[in-house]
Amino acid sequence: MDKLAGGIVKYKxxxxxxFIALTLVCAALYLFVGINYNMVDYLPPSAQxxxxxxxxxxxxxxxxxxxNVMVRDVSVVEALAYKALxxxxxxxxxxxxxxxxxxxxxxxxxxxxALVEExxxxxxxxxxxxxxxxxxxxxCAEIRALIGEKGALSGEAADMEFMQNxxxxxxxxxxxxxxxxxxxxxxxxxxxxxxxxxxxxAIGVAVVVNMGTNIIFGRVSFLTNSVSPILxxxxxxxxxxxxxxxxxxxxKVYDNKDEAMKRAIISSVTAISASALTxxxxxxxxxxxxxxxxxxxxxxxxKGIICGFISVIFFMPSLTLRxxxxxxxxxxxxxxxxxxNIHRVLSKASVPAxxxxxxxxxxxxxxxxxxxxxxxxxxxxxxxxxxxxxKAVEDVFGKTNIIVLLVPSGDIVRERDLGLELESLEYVNxxxxxALTVGPSIPAGFxxxxxxxxxxxxxxxxxxxxxxxxxxxxxAFGLVERINKAAARYYDEFYSAGQSANLFDMKNIVKxxxxxxxxxxxxxxxxxxxxxxxxxxxxxxxxxxxxxxIWINLSIPYFTDVSINFIGFxxxxxxxxxxxxxxxxxxxxxxRENRKLMPKKAALHKSLGDAFxxxxxxxxxxxxxxxxxxxxxxxxxxxxxxxxxxRGTLLSMFMVLCFLPTMLNVCDKAIAKTTLKxxxxxxx
Numbered sequence: 001m002d003k004l005a006g007g008i009v010k011y012k013x014x015x016x017x018x019f020i021a022l023t024l025v026c027a028a029l030y031l032f033v034g035i036n037y038n039m040v041d042y043l044p045p046s047a048q049x050x051x052x053x054x055x056x057x058x059x060x061x062x063x064x065x066x067x068n069v070m071v072r073d074v075s076v077v078e079a080l081a082y083k084a085l086x087x088x089x090x091x092x093x094x095x096x097x098x099x100x101x102x103x104x105x106x107x108x109x110x111x112x113x114a115l116v117e118e119x120x121x122x123x124x125x126x127x128x129x130x131x132x133x134x135x136x137x138x139x140c141a142e143i144r145a146l147i148g149e150k151g152a153l154s155g156e157a158a159d160m161e162f163m164q165n166x167x168x169x170x171x172x173x174x175x176x177x178x179x180x181x182x183x184x185x186x187x188x189x190x191x192x193x194x195x196x197x198x199x200x201x202a203i204g205v206a207v208v209v210n211m212g213t214n215i216i217f218g219r220v221s222f223l224t225n226s227v228s229p230i231l232x233x234x235x236x237x238x239x240x241x242x243x244x245x246x247x248x249x250x251x252k253v254y255d256n257k258d259e260a261m262k263r264a265i266i267s268s269v270t271a272i273s274a275s276a277l278t279x280x281x282x283x284x285x286x287x288x289x290x291x292x293x294x295x296x297x298x299x300x301x302x303k304g305i306i307c308g309f310i311s312v313i314f315f316m317p318s319l320t321l322r323x324x325x326x327x328x329x330x331x332x333x334x335x336x337x338x339x340x341n342i343h344r345v346l347s348k349a350s351v352p353a354x355x356x357x358x359x360x361x362x363x364x365x366x367x368x369x370x371x372x373x374x375x376x377x378x379x380x381x382x383x384x385x386x387x388x389x390x391k392a393v394e395d396v397f398g399k400t401n402i403i404v405l406l407v408p409s410g411d412i413v414r415e416r417d418l419g420l421e422l423e424s425l426e427y428v429n430x431x432x433x434x435a436l437t438v439g440p441s442i443p444a445g446f447x448x449x450x451x452x453x454x455x456x457x458x459x460x461x462x463x464x465x466x467x468x469x470x471x472x473x474x475x476a477f478g479l480v481e482r483i484n485k486a487a488a489r490y491y492d493e494f495y496s497a498g499q500s501a502n503l504f505d506m507k508n509i510v511k512x513x514x515x516x517x518x519x520x521x522x523x524x525x526x527x528x529x530x531x532x533x534x535x536x537x538x539x540x541x542x543x544x545x546x547x548x549x550i551w552i553n554l555s556i557p558y559f560t561d562v563s564i565n566f567i568g569f570x571x572x573x574x575x576x577x578x579x580x581x582x583x584x585x586x587x588x589x590x591x592r593e594n595r596k597l598m599p600k601k602a603a604l605h606k607s608l609g610d611a612f613x614x615x616x617x618x619x620x621x622x623x624x625x626x627x628x629x630x631x632x633x634x635x636x637x638x639x640x641x642x643x644x645x646x647r648g649t650l651l652s653m654f655m656v657l658c659f660l661p662t663m664l665n666v667c668d669k670a671i672a673k674t675t676l677k678x679x680x681x682x683x684x
Contacts, residue, residue, distance in 0.1 A: 009265075049501045064464075097119055179200065203308060230625045285520040412434070425482055435461075514573075549655040580649055622649045
C-alpha cells in the first residue's frame with residue numbers, strides 16, 4: 001500500500017490527464033448505450049408468459065395488441081379511413097377494429113350490442129394496434145399527430161412512450177435538485193468553499209465512467225438508467241469524505257502535502273474498502289433475483305461502486321494535490337460548532353430509541369412481510385398526459401385488458417368448448433377464436449391465410465380474450481388463474497400471455513426473489529463484517545441496528561394501507577442495508593480504536609464526536625438523493641425507490657446515532673470477549 005500510495009502521488013499529473021480523457025470517452029460512449037423500457041424482457045425464460053410471447057413471435061405474424069387508439073366523433077366510414085391511416089404508421093404491424101369481428105354490411109343495431117360497443121360507442125371508435133419492439137416512441141408520436149385533439153392513447157406501448165419521453169429529463173431534474181442540495185450540505189459541514197466541488201468532481205467522474213462503460217452490456221433498463229447515477233453519487237460520497245478528512249488530519253502532522261496525501265491514502269483505504277465491500281455485496285445480492293431487472297441494476301451499481309472506489313483512490317488525490325493551494329485560500333470558519341460534545345444531545349434520545357425498537361421491532365418485521373405490491377410501472381398521478389388519455393378511453397369504453405391463450409391446434413370442437421367456457425367467466429367481455437368466430441362447420445383449409453393466420457399456426461391455436469379488469473390486482477390475477485384452470489381442463493399444454501399474465505408471473509417470481517435476495521445480502525454482509533472486525537458479536541449488533549431501520553421503513557406502507565412497487569421493495573431492502581451499514585461501520589471502527597485507550601463511556605462519547613459529521617453528510621446526501629427521485633419521477637417504481645430510500649436513510653441515521661451507541665455500551669464486555677485481540681482498556 002505504501003508503494004501504491006507513493007506511485008499515485010508521484011504520477012498525479014498523468015493520472016489527472018488519464019481520468020479526464022477517460023471521462024470524455026465514457027461521456028461519448030453513453031450516447032450509444034441502449035435503454036430498454038420493456039419490463040417483460042426481464043422475466044426469466046422459464047416463466048410461462050415468456051414462453052408464450054416467444055411462441056407467439058415464432059408462430060404468428062400478428063402479436064398481442066399493445067396500444068388502444070380512441071378517436072371521437074367519427075362515423076363508421078371515417079373510422080375505417082382512420083384504421084387505414086393507422087396501419088400505414090411506421091412501427092404499426094397490425095390494427096384491429098370492428099370490421100375484423102363483425103360484418104359491417106349488416107346494420108350495427110342488428111348485431112351483438114356488447115361486441116359492437118367494444119369497438120364503437122357514442123360516436124367514438126376504439127382501435128387496437130400492435131406496435132413493434134423499439135418503435136413505441138416514434139409510432140405513438142406519429143399517431144398522436146394523426147388523431148389530434150379528437151383522440152387518446154392507452155396501453156403498454158403508450159406507457160413505454162411516456163417512460164421514454166420522461167426518462168432523460170427526469171434524471172436531469174433529479175440531478176438538478178440533488179447536486180445543489182449536496183453542495184449546500186457540504187458547504188455547511190466543511191471548512192472550505194472549494195471542498196464540495198472536489199467531492200462532486202471525484203464522484204461525478206465515477207458516475208460518467210460507470211454510465212459510459214454500460215456499453216459492455218449493450219443496453220440497460222430504464223430503471224437502472226434513472227436510478228443508478230443518483231444512487232452511485234450519494235452512496236460513494238462517503239469514500240471522498242473519508243479521504244479528504246484523512247488528508248486534512250495528516251496535513252497537521254506533515255508539512256509536505258505529497259507526504260500528507262500519501263499517508264491519507266494509506267490511513268483511509270481500509271475504511272473506504274470496508275465501506276465499499278459491504279455496499280458491493282448489498283448490490284450484488286440483486287444479481288441473484290430470478291427477475292433479471294435485479295441483475296441489470298445490481299451489476300451496474302456494483303460496477304459503479306468499483307468506479308467510485310478507483311476514482312477516490314486515484315483521481316481524487318491527484319485532483320486535491322493540484323487544488324491544495326486553492327483549498328487553502330478558500331478556507332473559512334466552520335459554520336457549525338464543534339461536534340465533540342454531540343453525545344450530550346444524542347444520549348437524550350438513547351432511551352427513547354431503545355423503547356421504540358423494543359415496541360416496534362416485531363410488528364415492523366411482520367408488517368413488512370405483509371406489504372402489498374404493485375407490479376406494473378405506471379405513471380405516478382393523474383396530472384400527466386398519459387393518465388389523462390387513459391381516463392378518457394376508460395370513460396367511454398371502460399377498462400380493456402387482453403389476454404391471449406395458445407393451445408395445441410387440431411381439435412376445433414375442444415377449442416370451441418373452451419372458448420364458450422371462457423366467455424361465461426365474469427369480467428370477460430368477448431372471446432375471439434376460429435372456433436367461435438368462423439365456426440367448426442367451415443374447415444380452416446377452405447379459407448385464405450389472411451383469415452386463418454391470425455388464429456392458427458402449424459402447431460398452435462390462438463384464443464384472444466377481451467376483459468374489463470385492470471392490468472393487475474386481485475381481479476386481474478384472479479381472472480388469469482381462472483383462465484388457466486379452464487384451459488387446463490381441456491389441454492395438457494397451454495400458454496397465456498398479455499399484461500395481466502406477465503404481471504401475474506412477476507408476482508409469483510417475486511415471492512421467491514424477496515426471501516432469496518434478503519438472505520444473500522444479509523449473509524454476505526455479515527461475513528464481510530466478521531472478517532473486517534474479527535468479531536462474533538459486532539456484526540450482529542450492526543445488522544440488527546440497520547435491519548430494524550429497514551423493517552420499520554418497509555412496514556410503513558402496510559400500516560398506512562399503501563401498496564408499493566415490488567421493485568422498490570426489493571431494491572430498497574438491499575440498498576438501504578448495503579449503503580447505510582457504512583455509518584454503523586464508521587462509528588464502530590472509531591469505538592474500537594478509542595476503546596483501546598479509554599473506558600467505554602469516554603470511548604463512546606469521543607466516537608460519536610469523531611463520526612457524527614461524516615455520518616450526517618453522507619446520510620443527508622443519500623436521503624436527499626432518494627427524495628429527489630421521489631419528487632421528480634413520474635414512474636411509480638422509481639418514485640417508490642426514492643421515497644423508501646429517503647425515509648429509510650433517515651431511519652438508519654437515527655438507529656446508528658441513537659440506538660447503536662447504547663448497544664455498544666450494553667454489550668461492551670461481550671464485544672471484548674468475542675473480538676480477536678480487541679485490546680479494550682479496562683481499569684484494574
